[in-house]
Amino acid sequence: MRTVNLIVTLAALLGAVSPVVGKAKTPDPAECEVCIKVLETIDDTIPKDEKTSKTSIEEAIGKYCASSELGQKEKKMCYYMDPIKRNIAHPFSLKMPKDRVCKRLKKDNEDICNVKYAVKVAKDSSAKDVSKLRVKALKAILNDRGVDCNGCLEKADYVKQVMDTAHMDL
Known part of the structure; x- marks a missing residue:
C-alpha cells in the first residue's frame, strides 16, 4: 500500500513539474546583435x-577597434572585447x-549582450x-531625437x- 501511495505521489509531482520544464524561453531577436555584427565585420576583414x-584574429580585433569610423555601440563593444581577445x-x-561565440562570452561578461x-x-x-512598441522603446526613440516628453503619463x-x-528622425 505504501509503494502505491509513493508511486501516485511521484506521478502527481512529475505531472505538476513537467509543464514548467517543457516551456522554452523564446529568444530575443535583438540579443547580442551588436556583438554579432562586430564579429561578422571582423570576420570579413580576415x-x-x-x-x-x-x-x-586578435590582430584583426585590435585593428577594427582602433578604427576611428566606429559608432558609439561598436566602440562600447570594443571596450568589452579588447581585454578578452584571446x-x-x-x-x-x-x-x-x-x-x-557571443553567448559564450556572455557567460563571462553579461554586458556584451546588453549592448543593443x-x-x-x-x-x-x-x-x-x-x-x-513598449514605453521603454518609445522613451528611447524620443531620447535619441533629443526630445523631452513633459507631461507624458x-x-x-x-x-x-x-x-x-x-x-x-535621421
Whole structure:
C-alpha cells in the first residue's frame, strides 16, 4: 500500500513539474546583435587562409577597434572585447557561429549582450504600428531625437510625441 501511495505521489509531482520544464524561453531577436555584427565585420576583414590563426584574429580585433569610423555601440563593444581577445579568438578560430561565440562570452561578461542598437521607426509607419512598441522603446526613440516628453503619463502620450517628432528622425 505504501509503494502505491509513493508511486501516485511521484506521478502527481512529475505531472505538476513537467509543464514548467517543457516551456522554452523564446529568444530575443535583438540579443547580442551588436556583438554579432562586430564579429561578422571582423570576420570579413580576415583573409580566408588566416581565419584559423588566433594571432591574426586578435590582430584583426585590435585593428577594427582602433578604427576611428566606429559608432558609439561598436566602440562600447570594443571596450568589452579588447581585454578578452584571446577568449574570442579561440572559438572564432574553430569557426563557431558568431551568435554562439557571443553567448559564450556572455557567460563571462553579461554586458556584451546588453549592448543593443536603438529602435528605429519607419517614416511611413502609422500610430498603430508605433503603439505596438513598449514605453521603454518609445522613451528611447524620443531620447535619441533629443526630445523631452513633459507631461507624458500614458503610452498614448508617448506615441503621439513620437509621431509628432517623426520628421526629426535621421
